[in-house]
Amino acid sequence: MRTFFPRRPRLKQAAGRGFSLLEVLVTLALLLIVLTTLMQFMSNVDQVWKSTATDPFAEAANAFETVAHHLAGATLEPYQDYADNTGAFRSAASPVTFTPDHLARRSDLTFVCGSSSGANGWLTASGRVTTGGCAFFIAPRGYTQTNAHLGLDHLLNALGYFVEFSDETDAPAFILPVTHRWRWRLKQLVQPSESLAVYGSATSLPWVQSMVQTGAPTSVLAENIVLLVVLPERAATDTGAALSPDFHYDSRDAGNPLTRHQLPPRLRLALMAIDEPSAQILAAQNGSQPPALVPENLFTVAAQLDADLASLDVALTARKIQHRLFQREILLPAAAWTDTPSS
Amino acid sequence: MSFPFRPRLSRDGFVLVVALGVLAVMTLLLLALMQGASHQVRSAENDAAFAQEKMLADSAVALVIGQIQQASTQPNQTWISQPGLLRTYGLTASRTPTASYKLYSTATLAEMTDTSGTLGFIASDVPADWNSSAKINLYTDLNAPQQTTGLMGLPGNLIYPVLDPEAVTSVEGVKIDAGHSVEMPVQWLYQLQDGTLGPASGGTKANPIVGRMAFWTDDETCKININTAAGGSPWNTPHANSTDDVAWSTTQPASGEFSRYPGHAALVSLAPAFLTGTLSPQQLLGLSPRYGWGGSELGAKTTTPGQTIPAKTDRLYGSLDELCFGATTSSGQRDANPITPAQLEQARFVLTAHSNAPETTMLGEPRFAIWPVADAAQDSTRTTADDRAIASAATVGTRDYFFQRHNALSATDDLDNSTAWGQSNTQLFNDLVTRGGLTLPGYGTTFTQKYSGAKWPQLMLEIIDYIRGLNAIDPSPAPFVPYAAGDSTGLGRAFIVPLTATYGTGATALRGLGRCPTLSSLTVVFYVCGFGFDDKAPDIDYEATPDLDGSDWKSRFDLQSPTNRWSHVNSELIRAFVVPCTFHPGCAYPEVSDACDIEIDGLNGIQLQSVPDPTKVSDFQFPTSTNSALLGTPRKVLLDRAWGGNDGPVPWRATGELLAQQTTSTYPFAGVNSFKLPFSSSIQYSPTSKTLAQPLPIPSITFTGTTVTVHIRDAGQNTLQTLTVNLPTFTMPAPGIDQEGDHADGSTPDTSSSGWNAIKAPFVPPSYYMNLRNRLLATQRSRPFMIQPGDISRSVEANTDLRVIASLATVPATFFSPHPHYLIQGDSAAHNLRFADGMSAWGATGFNQPIKSAPYATNPTTATGTEWITGNSISLGGGWSTSAACSTPTTASASASVAMDSAQTPGDWDTGPGFSPDGAQINLPDAGTSLDPDTAYFSLASGKIGATTRFSPNALVASPVIFGSLPAGIDPATSMNSEPWRTLLFCPNPAANFCATPPTAITPGMHPGFATPPDYLLLDNFWMPVIEPYALSTCMATAGKINLNEQIAPFTYLHRDTAFYALLDSLRIPAIPVSMANPYKTAGPAIGSIWQPVDKETTIAALDKRFAAGSVDAYLSESEICTVPLTPLMSPPVTDPVGFWTGSNGAGRLTGDNLRELPYAQLYGRLTTRSNSYTVHVRVQVLKKLSGDPQQNVWKEGTDLVLGDWRGAYEIERYLDSAAKAPTAGQPLSPYRFRIVSSHRFAP
Incomplete structure (x- = not known):
C-alpha cells in the first residue's frame, strides 16, 4: 500500500511548482500584519520626530537661547568722570566754560530695555508695530562688515531685540502681495562695528531710534513670538528696591542716579511663542491688522510679572492658541552693581 | 504537455520581488529611523556639548578666580601677581615665596599650588617634549593659531589668540629665547563624569572622562593700557x-x-x-x-x-580691538585710526x-592719598572737583584715607581730636605710626626697629605735614578760597604753621616742617655813628641827627675842605644792631608771605668793654625782649621772590619796607644808646692825598658774649619755635668808617616807595650810612651796604642741616656755631649774610655777588x-x-x-x-x-x-x-x-x-x-590718585x-x-x-x-x-x-x-x-606689583571615551571622541565690593569681588 503522503516526491513537486495562492495570501496577510505594526511604529517615530526636530517651538527655543546668550555679554564699561553741578558731563559740544564739579559714574555705552510701544516705548516713534518689551545694548561680538576687520573678535556691536508685527519681508516684492505672511516676529538688530553709533548721542532714545529706523538691518530671529520681556533685577541675594518697577531701564537716564551708567546684575528674560497653525488662523482672521494677543493692561508692573504671564497663558489657552513660555534668569557677569547713586 | 518554464519562474520571482520589496521598504524605513535617531542623538549631544563647553570654560575661570582669591587673602603675607602666577611671601627676611598659585592648568588641582619655595615647577610644567606623541594627550598649545578663510574660500591669515x-x-x-617659539603649552585638566577634575587616569567605566580644560592667565597690568x-x-x-x-x-x-x-x-x-x-x-x-x-x-x-588746551572728550576704548576705529564718523561709518588690524x-x-591695580600695602591695608583736601565743613569754598575726586578714590566706607586740612595757621587744629577732621587725621596718623610696627613681608623687620622711639612718629608727622602743605594756593577761581590764602593784604599767603603732636608717655614733642622760616644765622654788627671832639664841641651822632643830604658831613669832615674838623676828633660813637636771618626748607612756588615774626630775648646782654680801660663798658640799651615786624610782607614777595630757601635778613628788610612806605618804624634789634670810645691818638690824615689813615686809632675792645633766645612766633604771638644762640666772647678792632671815597656826589638815595626797588648809585657821604635808618632804606644795589666796610660784624650760624633745625620745636645752642672768622681779631667782617636773591652784604665770606653769578x-x-x-x-x-x-x-x-x-x-x-x-x-x-x-x-x-x-x-x-x-x-x-x-x-x-x-x-x-x-x-x-583727565583712580585702585x-x-x-x-x-x-x-x-x-x-x-x-x-x-x-x-x-x-x-x-x-x-x-x-585685571585664555573640550575601550583611564587622542571644542578668553576684574568697610589697623582691605568684563570665543 502506498503511503498517503509520499514526502520526497511532494517536496520535489512543491519545489517545482512555486508558491501556491494560499501561500502567497498567507504571506501577504503576514506581511500586512508586519507592515501594519511597522507603520504604527513608524507613526510613533514620526510623532516623536515631529515633537523634537520639528517642534513648532524649536525656532523660538533657539531664539530664546540666542537672546539670552547675547544679553549675558552686555557691557557698559563704566568709569568715573567729571560732571558739572547739574550732573552733566563734558562733551565735544560742551562750552569751554564747563566747570567740573564732582565725579560721577559715566559710560560711553548704554543698556536699555523696557516697553517697545506706548507712550514711553523705545520704538514708538519708529513707526514699527511692536509689542511687549525690548532691549538694546552693547556687546563685544566682533561683528564686522569688512574683511579687513576679521579676527578682531572684541569689536563692539550694538544689539537690539524687539517683537514686531510685519509681513514677510524676505520674499521678493512681486510675490509678497500674494504670499502675505503677517506675523509677530522677534527681531534682532546687530549694528556692525564699523557703524557703531552709540557714541553719537548722550541719551539713549535717539540712539535706539537711529538704529530701528525704517530700513535698518534687522533680521528675524523667530516668527510667532508674541511677547518679549527683559526685566532688570538685583542679584538673587540682594533684597533692595526693584531696579525697574515698570520694566523700563536706561543706563543713560540722568534722572535715575541709582541705575545711571550701571549694568543691572541680573535680567529676567521671558519669551512667549505661539505655534504656526494658530498664527495662520490669526493671520487669516486679521490680515495686516496685528492681532491683539497680549492684553494692554499686562506687563506694566514688574512686580506682577508672574501673574501677568499666568494671565497671558490663560488668555491664549482660552483662545485655543498653542503657545509656550520660555523664561530664565540671566546673570550679567560684566556688572559690578553698587547701590551708590551717581548724578 | 508541459507548463512553460517562464510562468513558473515568474511566479517564484514575483514572490521574491514582493519579499525583497518589503525588505527594501523596511530597510529604508529602518535607515530613516536610524538616521533620524542618530540625528536626534547628535543634536542632543551637540546641545549637551555646547552647554558643557560653557560650563567647562566657566569652571576654568572659576579656578583662576579661586587661585587669586586664595593667594590674595593669606593672613600676614603679601602677594604679587605676574602673568600665569601669583606668589605669596611671608613675614620673614626670606625672599622665597611661601606659595606659588598657578593661574594655568596643571594635570591635577593640587599641582596648581606649589609650596616648595622654588620655582622649579616653571621649567617642569613646560617640558621640552610636551608635543611628543607620548604627551599628546597631556598638553595643548593655547597659542595655536587658527586660519581664517580668505577671499574665494582660499586660506586666509593665521590668527594667534595670544601672541x-x-x-x-x-x-x-617682545623677545623669544633661541630654540623656542610662540607656543604656550599647558597641561590638560581632565574632568570626569562626577565633576572630578584631575588627570585622565582617574577615569573608569562608571565615571568616565567627559571633558578637559586648559587655561593660562595673563596679567593685564603687564600691558600698555590704550585708554x-x-x-x-x-x-x-x-x-x-x-x-x-x-x-x-x-x-x-x-x-x-x-x-x-x-x-x-x-x-x-x-x-x-x-x-x-x-x-x-x-x-x-x-x-x-x-x-x-x-x-x-x-x-x-x-x-x-x-x-x-581744550579738553578732549572722546569715548574710552571698550575693548582693545576698538583701537582700530577713531572717535569720529563720516557718513555713518566710523573713521579709522591709523592702526591697521594687522x-x-x-x-x-x-x-x-x-x-587696574589695587592701591593697598603689601599687607593689604588701604594706602593714604598724598593730596590734602579741605575738611568737609569747608567743602563749598575750599574744595575743587579734583579734590573731591581724590577724596572719593581714597575713601572706604566711612573712613577717609586722605588728610583733611582745616587751619594753616594753627599747629594743632588739624589734629584736634574734638573735631571730625581732627579725628580722621589723628586716626590716619596713628595708623601710620602703627604700621611702622608691622613686620614687613620679605624683610622680616619693622620700621620702628630702624626708627626707634619717637623717630618713626616724627617721620610720619613730617610726611603728613608735608602733605598738608601741598597745593597751599590752589589757583581755582573765586569763590574758592585756598588753604593758606592769607589775609586781605596777602599776609600769610602760603604760610603754613608746622603741625605739632606729642608721642609716648613722655609726650615727646613732634614737629612737622610746615612752610615756615627758621633761624639760619644771627649777626651782631657794631658801627660808628658819630664822633666826639677835643674842643668841647658837642658830639655829633648821625643816628640821632641824620645827615640825609650830607651837608653836615661836608661842612665838618670833608677832607677837601680847609675847615674840616678831623684834627679835633678824639673819640667815636659806636652803636650796635643784630640781624637774624631765616631759611625756609620748602623752596618752590608759590611765594610765601610769613605771618610770623621773630622775637629775640636777651639782646641786652650785648656789651662791649674797652681792653685798656675795662671800666668802660657799653650800654647799648638793647631791649630785653623785642620782636620784629611780621616777616611776610607783600614787598618781600615782590622783591625777594620769597619762594623759600635762604630768606636772608628778612626782619631787616621788613623794617626797611615800612620805612620806605613812610611808616614810622624802628629796627627792633638795635640798641638805642651809643657807646663813646676815645681814640688812643690823633686822627691822621694826609694833606696831600686828602685821605684819612685807617684804621682809626681806637684800642681793642671786647665783646663780652651773651646767650640770646630766638622765638619764631605766629601772628597771634604764639611761639612756634624756640632757638638758643650763643654769641661767644671775642676781641675786635674798633669799628671805623670808610674813606672819603664814598663821598662822591652827596646825592641822596631814593627813599620813596616806588623807587625803593630801583638801582641807585651808592655814592653818599659816610655819614649817610652812619644812620641805621638809611641803611635800612638801602635800595637794591645798595643793599650790601647794610654792613659798611668799617663795621665790625660777627655771625653765629647754623652748623648743621637746616632741615633738622626746622624740625625741632626747641633748638639747642649747639646747633649754631660762630662763623669761622669770628675769633680772628684782625677781621672786621665775619659773616656770610646774603639776601634771598643771593646778593651778599658787604664783607660776606665768599663773593660779594649774587648767587646767580657767584x-x-x-x-x-x-x-x-x-x-x-x-x-x-x-x-x-x-x-x-x-x-x-x-x-x-x-x-x-x-x-x-x-x-x-x-x-x-x-x-x-x-x-x-x-x-x-x-x-x-x-x-x-x-x-x-x-x-x-x-x-x-x-x-x-x-x-x-x-x-x-x-x-x-x-x-x-x-x-x-x-x-x-x-x-x-x-x-x-x-x-x-x-x-x-x-x-x-x-x-x-x-x-x-x-x-x-x-x-x-x-x-x-x-x-x-x-x-x-x-x-x-x-x-x-x-x-597719589590719578584723577585727570578722568578718574583713573577709583576706590583704592588705579587704572x-x-x-x-x-x-x-x-x-x-x-x-x-x-x-x-x-x-x-x-x-x-x-x-x-x-x-x-x-x-x-x-x-x-x-x-x-x-x-x-x-x-x-x-x-x-x-x-x-x-x-x-x-x-x-x-x-x-x-x-x-x-x-x-x-x-x-x-x-x-x-x-x-x-x-x-x-x-x-x-x-x-x-x-x-x-x-x-x-x-x-x-x-x-605708574607701577604696581599686584593686578586686579587678568585675561584667562581657555581651551575646553567635551569628550566621550569609547565605551568599549578597556582603558577608560587613558585618553586616546584621535580615537576617543571630541564632542565639543571651545577656545576663547575671559577678561576678569577684581574689584572692591561697594559695601567694603575700612579695616582695623593691620588688617587687609576686603571683600573683593570679581566680574567678568568680557568673554569671547576665539573663532576668527
Whole structure:
C-alpha cells in the first residue's frame, strides 16, 4: 500500500511548482500584519520626530537661547568722570566754560530695555508695530562688515531685540502681495562695528531710534513670538528696591542716579511663542491688522510679572492658541552693581 | 504537455520581488529611523556639548578666580601677581615665596599650588617634549593659531589668540629665547563624569572622562593700557642753566596738556607697540581718548601763563580691538585710526583696554592719598572737583584715607581730636605710626626697629605735614578760597604753621616742617655813628641827627675842605644792631608771605668793654625782649621772590619796607644808646692825598658774649619755635668808617616807595650810612651796604642741616656755631649774610655777588664739613668739590662746606629749583606763580627760566617719592642725636653710596637709608590718585599701572618688556657732572643738558635681574623700583653706574638728592606689583571615551571622541565690593569681588 503522503516526491513537486495562492495570501496577510505594526511604529517615530526636530517651538527655543546668550555679554564699561553741578558731563559740544564739579559714574555705552510701544516705548516713534518689551545694548561680538576687520573678535556691536508685527519681508516684492505672511516676529538688530553709533548721542532714545529706523538691518530671529520681556533685577541675594518697577531701564537716564551708567546684575528674560497653525488662523482672521494677543493692561508692573504671564497663558489657552513660555534668569557677569547713586 | 518554464519562474520571482520589496521598504524605513535617531542623538549631544563647553570654560575661570582669591587673602603675607602666577611671601627676611598659585592648568588641582619655595615647577610644567606623541594627550598649545578663510574660500591669515610671532619684529620688547617659539603649552585638566577634575587616569567605566580644560592667565597690568597711555615729551621744573631747563621754562605744559605732566600715565608711550608703520607722536596722542593736542605741542611751542588746551572728550576704548576705529564718523561709518588690524593683531600681546591695580600695602591695608583736601565743613569754598575726586578714590566706607586740612595757621587744629577732621587725621596718623610696627613681608623687620622711639612718629608727622602743605594756593577761581590764602593784604599767603603732636608717655614733642622760616644765622654788627671832639664841641651822632643830604658831613669832615674838623676828633660813637636771618626748607612756588615774626630775648646782654680801660663798658640799651615786624610782607614777595630757601635778613628788610612806605618804624634789634670810645691818638690824615689813615686809632675792645633766645612766633604771638644762640666772647678792632671815597656826589638815595626797588648809585657821604635808618632804606644795589666796610660784624650760624633745625620745636645752642672768622681779631667782617636773591652784604665770606653769578668751587679744596651722620665738624681732605650752597655753614674758604662723613661720603642735599642755590631743602613741588615766567626763577637777561603758572594735582605731585628730601634723622626725644644731611632714601644712588640691593649691614660711608627695612618701603603706605583727565583712580585702585613683575610663567622663554619701554620713553635722568659745577647755576649761555634719556636696554636688563634663572625673588612692592639703577643714555655709554653717581669726577656727582630721586618719583606712581585685571585664555573640550575601550583611564587622542571644542578668553576684574568697610589697623582691605568684563570665543 502506498503511503498517503509520499514526502520526497511532494517536496520535489512543491519545489517545482512555486508558491501556491494560499501561500502567497498567507504571506501577504503576514506581511500586512508586519507592515501594519511597522507603520504604527513608524507613526510613533514620526510623532516623536515631529515633537523634537520639528517642534513648532524649536525656532523660538533657539531664539530664546540666542537672546539670552547675547544679553549675558552686555557691557557698559563704566568709569568715573567729571560732571558739572547739574550732573552733566563734558562733551565735544560742551562750552569751554564747563566747570567740573564732582565725579560721577559715566559710560560711553548704554543698556536699555523696557516697553517697545506706548507712550514711553523705545520704538514708538519708529513707526514699527511692536509689542511687549525690548532691549538694546552693547556687546563685544566682533561683528564686522569688512574683511579687513576679521579676527578682531572684541569689536563692539550694538544689539537690539524687539517683537514686531510685519509681513514677510524676505520674499521678493512681486510675490509678497500674494504670499502675505503677517506675523509677530522677534527681531534682532546687530549694528556692525564699523557703524557703531552709540557714541553719537548722550541719551539713549535717539540712539535706539537711529538704529530701528525704517530700513535698518534687522533680521528675524523667530516668527510667532508674541511677547518679549527683559526685566532688570538685583542679584538673587540682594533684597533692595526693584531696579525697574515698570520694566523700563536706561543706563543713560540722568534722572535715575541709582541705575545711571550701571549694568543691572541680573535680567529676567521671558519669551512667549505661539505655534504656526494658530498664527495662520490669526493671520487669516486679521490680515495686516496685528492681532491683539497680549492684553494692554499686562506687563506694566514688574512686580506682577508672574501673574501677568499666568494671565497671558490663560488668555491664549482660552483662545485655543498653542503657545509656550520660555523664561530664565540671566546673570550679567560684566556688572559690578553698587547701590551708590551717581548724578 | 508541459507548463512553460517562464510562468513558473515568474511566479517564484514575483514572490521574491514582493519579499525583497518589503525588505527594501523596511530597510529604508529602518535607515530613516536610524538616521533620524542618530540625528536626534547628535543634536542632543551637540546641545549637551555646547552647554558643557560653557560650563567647562566657566569652571576654568572659576579656578583662576579661586587661585587669586586664595593667594590674595593669606593672613600676614603679601602677594604679587605676574602673568600665569601669583606668589605669596611671608613675614620673614626670606625672599622665597611661601606659595606659588598657578593661574594655568596643571594635570591635577593640587599641582596648581606649589609650596616648595622654588620655582622649579616653571621649567617642569613646560617640558621640552610636551608635543611628543607620548604627551599628546597631556598638553595643548593655547597659542595655536587658527586660519581664517580668505577671499574665494582660499586660506586666509593665521590668527594667534595670544601672541603673534610677528610681534618679535613689530613690537619693541617682545623677545623669544633661541630654540623656542610662540607656543604656550599647558597641561590638560581632565574632568570626569562626577565633576572630578584631575588627570585622565582617574577615569573608569562608571565615571568616565567627559571633558578637559586648559587655561593660562595673563596679567593685564603687564600691558600698555590704550585708554591711559599715549606718549608725550618730558618736562620738569628747571633746575639749572642747561639747554633743556631753559627750553622747558618757556615751553611749559599748558593746563590739560597731560602728555607733559611729569609722571602722568599719559607719558606711557604707545610707540613701542607699533614699531612698524611708525606713528608720529601727534598721531599717538591722537589715539588717546582724553589727552588733547595743543599747548606746547609736546614741547615745540612756547606757552603762555594760564594757557589751557581744550579738553578732549572722546569715548574710552571698550575693548582693545576698538583701537582700530577713531572717535569720529563720516557718513555713518566710523573713521579709522591709523592702526591697521594687522598691527593690532601683532600688538595684542602687549596692549589692553582694561588694566587696574589695587592701591593697598603689601599687607593689604588701604594706602593714604598724598593730596590734602579741605575738611568737609569747608567743602563749598575750599574744595575743587579734583579734590573731591581724590577724596572719593581714597575713601572706604566711612573712613577717609586722605588728610583733611582745616587751619594753616594753627599747629594743632588739624589734629584736634574734638573735631571730625581732627579725628580722621589723628586716626590716619596713628595708623601710620602703627604700621611702622608691622613686620614687613620679605624683610622680616619693622620700621620702628630702624626708627626707634619717637623717630618713626616724627617721620610720619613730617610726611603728613608735608602733605598738608601741598597745593597751599590752589589757583581755582573765586569763590574758592585756598588753604593758606592769607589775609586781605596777602599776609600769610602760603604760610603754613608746622603741625605739632606729642608721642609716648613722655609726650615727646613732634614737629612737622610746615612752610615756615627758621633761624639760619644771627649777626651782631657794631658801627660808628658819630664822633666826639677835643674842643668841647658837642658830639655829633648821625643816628640821632641824620645827615640825609650830607651837608653836615661836608661842612665838618670833608677832607677837601680847609675847615674840616678831623684834627679835633678824639673819640667815636659806636652803636650796635643784630640781624637774624631765616631759611625756609620748602623752596618752590608759590611765594610765601610769613605771618610770623621773630622775637629775640636777651639782646641786652650785648656789651662791649674797652681792653685798656675795662671800666668802660657799653650800654647799648638793647631791649630785653623785642620782636620784629611780621616777616611776610607783600614787598618781600615782590622783591625777594620769597619762594623759600635762604630768606636772608628778612626782619631787616621788613623794617626797611615800612620805612620806605613812610611808616614810622624802628629796627627792633638795635640798641638805642651809643657807646663813646676815645681814640688812643690823633686822627691822621694826609694833606696831600686828602685821605684819612685807617684804621682809626681806637684800642681793642671786647665783646663780652651773651646767650640770646630766638622765638619764631605766629601772628597771634604764639611761639612756634624756640632757638638758643650763643654769641661767644671775642676781641675786635674798633669799628671805623670808610674813606672819603664814598663821598662822591652827596646825592641822596631814593627813599620813596616806588623807587625803593630801583638801582641807585651808592655814592653818599659816610655819614649817610652812619644812620641805621638809611641803611635800612638801602635800595637794591645798595643793599650790601647794610654792613659798611668799617663795621665790625660777627655771625653765629647754623652748623648743621637746616632741615633738622626746622624740625625741632626747641633748638639747642649747639646747633649754631660762630662763623669761622669770628675769633680772628684782625677781621672786621665775619659773616656770610646774603639776601634771598643771593646778593651778599658787604664783607660776606665768599663773593660779594649774587648767587646767580657767584663762582662755584670747581677745584678741589680743603674744606671743613659737617659729619652728616653725627653733625660734628670734620676736616675733609682735598679732592672734593661741590656747589657753593650745598650746605649752609660757611667755611674759611670761598666755597661752602659740604656735608660728608668720615669716609668722605656726602650726605643728602637738594638741587635748588631754577637758579636757587642747592642746599637743605625739602623738594617742595613747584606749584606755580603769577610772576612773569621770564623772571620767576631768576631775573636773568640771558636765561629765561620761567616758573610754572598753573598746576593741577597730577602735574604737581607724581608720587610719594617726593617725600625723599624730608629729614629722616630727627630724634625729637634727644634732639642732639638727630642726624643731619640724612633724608629719606628713595634711590639706589645717593651721593653717599650706590646700592641696588639692600645690604645686610650698613658700613661706613653707606647711606643709613639702605638699612633694612630700606626707606623706600614706607612709600608702600601712600599713593597719589590719578584723577585727570578722568578718574583713573577709583576706590583704592588705579587704572593703567604697569606691573614690575613681568616674568611670564611658565613660558619664561617669552619676554614682554614692552610696557617698560613705554614707561621709560619720556623719562629723563638729571645728572650734573662735576665739570658743570661752575656754570650750572650761572648766568650765561645755557650749558649742555643735564637731563639724559634712559638707556632702556641696560635699565630693563637691571630691572629684569630679579627674574634671572634660579631666582625666586620678585618685586613685592612697587617701591622696590628704588633699587633699580636707571642708566642714562650717554655717549660714551655709562659702563660704571656706581662711579657715574659717586666717583669724585662722576658725571652725576653734583646731582642733588631730589634730582636723583626725581625719575623714581615719576616711575613709582605708574607701577604696581599686584593686578586686579587678568585675561584667562581657555581651551575646553567635551569628550566621550569609547565605551568599549578597556582603558577608560587613558585618553586616546584621535580615537576617543571630541564632542565639543571651545577656545576663547575671559577678561576678569577684581574689584572692591561697594559695601567694603575700612579695616582695623593691620588688617587687609576686603571683600573683593570679581566680574567678568568680557568673554569671547576665539573663532576668527
